[in-house]
Amino acid sequence: MAIPFEIAPLDDGVTAPWGFTAAGVTAGLKASGRPDLAIVATDTPVTAAAVLTTNQVKAAPVVVTAEHLAASGGRARAVLLNAGSANACTGLEGLATAREACDLVAHHLGCDAHEVLICSTGVIGVPIDRPAYLAGIPKVVAAAAPEGGADAAEAIMTTDLVAKEAAVHVTDAEGGSATVGGMCKGSGMIAPTMATMLCVVTTDAPLEGEEAAAILRRATDRTFNRISVDGVMSTNDTIVLLASGTAVTPPDADAVEAGITAVLGDLATQVVRDGEGAQRLVRITVRGALAEDDALAVARQVGTDDLVKTAVAGGDPNWGRIIAAVGASPVLIDPGSVDIAVGDVTVCTGGMAAPFDRAAAEAVMAADEVQVTIDLGLGDAEATFLTCDLTHGYITINAEYTT
């Protein structure tokens, strides 16, 4: 079978596709005085879709973004993002401030307020500094530029150690092509069966509203919904997709979806690698399942198990903890047909200890990336879940600071 499309990575971010501008400025919301207000904008309204937190406690910006997408029929001119305050559990006042911020962006861009989407991240329950926030908006709108992607990615960082950007150029078999770019933040409060913290993904491919929403949902399910740092679901998680349709010879929809999935997958991997206190990225691959959903459920159970995650922190190929997590999942398994390998080293066969070279297994566990493969021996389906180790660093970050 011929490859239906090619995906080439670009060293770029949310402004990689033509027609998108971005900026990051300091509004004074972070105590550190670092940049904390970002925007991603376009010159004309573009197709927009979002995946929002399923937490019942929703931050004001999550509520406003949902309202605006509904009112605009999936069109947007800009996404305003801030770090330093989550604007969550802040009541009607927080909601009014989020709406006021969108009004102000709309005023400066000359568009409808419904065409402005909004995201916040920071401590829950602390009112956002309204004067500083609103005063920053004219600044960030004025600063928006085609080369502003990196500044925007930096301004949304909280406990992140690195800014997270990704971009690809995708070409289909007929020569049609498009660019996809993205940025995100996230390090703790990263949860299974959920989106991420904040993420904006842009493309110059043309997408209709429903199509954009469906592609974003599927791409999220295959990327951000398959990672965990600490299994904790946030009140603010938002992924926004903006599709400008400015590509001259756009590729087919499958190629666009592959490009969006590639960018989200790259960003999701960066989030886990930068997980609070993380020393190691762990890929949990479950094979031999009867269905992909089964494989994913088992991989998620293993990838969110604190004893597995501490064993990885200690570089210990402790397969007993892994198989105990496999057995605790809701998926029906046959313990006697389970094989487990770390890297290339099989440590468990048929549910029992395999004779293995302990030094080789420990070498696998000591690397920056650890592959754990679990074969259920039941069928042909498989799935991979990304997690990180649970270390003293996570405790230090979350026990010693209000985050």
Place this chain on the structure above:
Amino acid sequence: MAIPFEIAPLDDGVTAPWGFTAAGVTAGLKASGRPDLAIVATDTPVTAAAVLTTNQVKAAPVVVTAEHLAASGGRARAVLLNAGSANACTGLEGLATAREACDLVAHHLGCDAHEVLICSTGVIGVPIDRPAYLAGIPKVVAAAAPEGGADAAEAIMTTDLVAKEAAVHVTDAEGGSATVGGMCKGSGMIAPTMATMLCVVTTDAPLEGEEAAAILRRATDRTFNRISVDGVMSTNDTIVLLASGTAVTPPDADAVEAGITAVLGDLATQVVRDGEGAQRLVRITVRGALAEDDALAVARQVGTDDLVKTAVAGGDPNWGRIIAAVGASPVLIDPGSVDIAVGDVTVCTGGMAAPFDRAAAEAVMAADEVQVTIDLGLGDAEATFLTCDLTHGYITINAEYTT
């Protein structure tokens, strides 16, 4: 309403009720050379019931205990318990060793092998040292004595820092009375919607088989199934109830159940207090729910949230993390009607920050026991879940040793 019965705590353990003997000896299964083999026994067969792990990966002793209870119709003469090896994921050989151990106990007691129940705890996947294990059995049977409860409780410890015993004397309104005693071990791999690690509870009250099983199930649901140290489900969890019926003027069944629930509740609290690395016991009480199951589900979500548990470790009254966990639970809530207090200090009202004395809240969080009360404002049902803080100690214990 008159109090239907009185429960008086006793400074005793599994041999508190008349007719039970116990012992703990060193068979050589623990590398430390500490006592590792225990027995609880009776002179004649008594009513027996067990709650066993729901993990699909079941250790050999769990399989054998289930078989023996089925074969005996819920009668037993003894429970054999060891630490130093879980005898889990050890295949047919492990199963044969567990059966052989029961045969040997039965031989020395002069009873049927089906009347011997068996429990193991230790590292998963490591074959049990069969010669040492079997050689210890005549020793432990010979040592069994009415004053051996404390030795038995000590011999089943693994990462536990303290041996765990509890006992009560229960008297009903008519003057009928019985004694209930118990012991357990458990510190890590302590999971929600599950039993504990290993626990034996004894009583001189007369109970029929089905009645004993139903009482044990209900008492477990109200105690061990409402605690968590790390949300990890073990392959070996077992609670055994032995009821000798030797009480001369036994109380009514409700009083017996209350006594058993009191002993299990006491032991469950000891497990959380001795949770790996735990500095603080946390009681999460959810009030104002529409149903007790709803209250419990919300309390469980909060009590197993790593960000809540690290906030407690840091003495931080971070209610934003608590309400985010409330919203992440599957129970339908109204975020705007949620109140949260730590101790007597209300920190959140109507889903928003309450003005509160930060020093007072921090004093509450700095105590050995922290009460968190969440009022959902929807109904009258409530439930309490016990957990502990997540500290550097947990990481040290689980990242630096194979457990």
